[in-house]
Amino acid sequence: MKIDLHKKNYLKALLLISLASPALGLCGEVGTALKADTLRLTPFADAKTVGSLNKNDAVDILAKKGAWLQVKTKKSTGWVRLLSVKRGGVSSSNQVKGLADVASGRAGTGKVVSTTGIRGLSAEELKTAQFNETEMKKLESYTLTPKDGQKFATAGGLTTTPLAYFKGAQ
Amino acid sequence: MHKLLIGLMVSASLFSTQSVAFDFGKALEDAAKQKIEEVKSGSGAANTEQAKTPAETEATKSATESGATVVPDEKAFNWKNPSTAEEIALGREITGSILGAAPLVKDDKLQQYVNKVGRWVASQSERADLPWKFGVIESSDLNAFAAPGGYVLITKGLYQQLNNEAQLAGILGHEIAHIVQKHQLKVLQKQQLVNIGAGLITDKLSKGNKLAQKAIGSGAEISARSLDKEAEYEADRMGVVLAVRAGYDAFGLPEVLQEIGQTNKTDNSVALLFKTHPHPDERLTKLGDSAGNKLDNLKAGKTLENRFYKLTK
Secondary structure (H helix, E strand, O other), X not given: OHHHHHHHHHHHHHHHHHHHHHXXXXXXXXXXXXXXXXXXXXXXXXXXXXXXXXXXOEEEEEEXXXXXXXXXXXXXXXXXXXXXXXXXXXXXXXXXXXXXXXXXXXXXXXXXXXXXXXXXXXXXXXXXXXXXXXXXXHHHHOOOOHHHHHHHHHHOXXXXXXXXXXXXXX | OHHHHHHHHHHHHHHHHHHHHOOHHHHHHHHHHHHHHHHHHOOOOOOOOOOOOHHHHHHHHHHHHOOOOOOHHHOOOOOOOOOHHHHHHHHHHHHHHHHHHOOEOXXXXXXXXXXXXXXXHHOOOOOOOOOOEEEEXXXXXXXXXXXXXXXXXXXXXXXXXXXXXXXXXXXXXXXXXXXXXXXXXXXXXXXXXXHHHOOOOOOOOOOOOHHHHHHHOOHHHHHHOOOOHHHHHHHHHHHHHHHHHOOEOOOHHHHHHHHHHOOOOOOHHHHHHHHHOOOHHHHHHXXXXXXXXXXXXXXXXEOOHHHOOOXXX
């Protein structure tokens, strides 16, 4: 019975995924395990174990459902908690460097090239910054009441969900 | 100004090394108390009244004696136990200085939108009563800032990385958590009590915009410094929970961390963020460890990409 329910959910999940996949940024990407974790048959904590991940294992991300990602490793395919996997390969962050620097107009000098109109915000700039009353007044002019927030939430169909803060892991 | 800043830095490093060796905190507290007494009684080195006219001095006195509403710039700033008004005044100085370095993006609709999302998320916190203010600033960096009393700024560069409202809610939730937990305020308090104790500054503050400058050097300097790693992890945990409470998908903040984690460590756009925060991989790992199964069975939250205010790049 339990397994049937999971199967049903699994099919539903597959259906949802096939409908919504263009919006799911993670799918079709490679990922890397941030820690050792269990791969499960369905996206449920009590689902059957179908494999395991070691830290830094490369995975293909196939689908996302709630708190879970469906991933494919060299050995198996299964569902793992989303927070156990990061996007990209182990060393992928070093491959885009040149491109990113060129794109942001900062190749070489480490300084912002003013003609591009792109500017950063360095520690040095923050240390020497002067108070700007005009900008501050402008910021203050946008202040909303709790009621405004509530109206906005209602318009978006947002409803509150009680959830206690969780403690830091030891 | 510059001298003062150097003084602050020196004393901050003094604190971090000496506190290991002995109970510096207690000694500090005593020194601070003594200094405050000196100021109250109008004696000691802290009594630097020459800049004030007799009328101003008189006004300060009567305001203090009558127990009138605390106006931070006309009374000794209560660093031991700042009032909400003092906290807000301090946050205003810090935020105004960041705005001096990077002004608001000139887009009313964008600023209004961010205030709506932020106000709603902040209403789920324990400090819903603060006059929360949110702004998007002109910077291609990926970063966001919080200042005491309810000020939150996010860079245009980071905003442009976002795909939906749940992600924005997660980022704002992280910054809101810093303010709820008074993370920056506590750092400033500690530092100020050190300075007062060391006789580097007085706890008398001059008028107007000089408040933060006198107290903390350049107002925005605190924003260029790191908090404890644990404060960042806590803000991540609370940010996720605040977004969930507001009805959003729980994974907005983790998705943004995933995205930022893809950025090269040596890219200038993340230089300050990576200097002041643990790497996104570490943050995701910690978040996963502490969340455990608590996010498994939530009712589906909303991402609201349809009404997300898109900024052209």
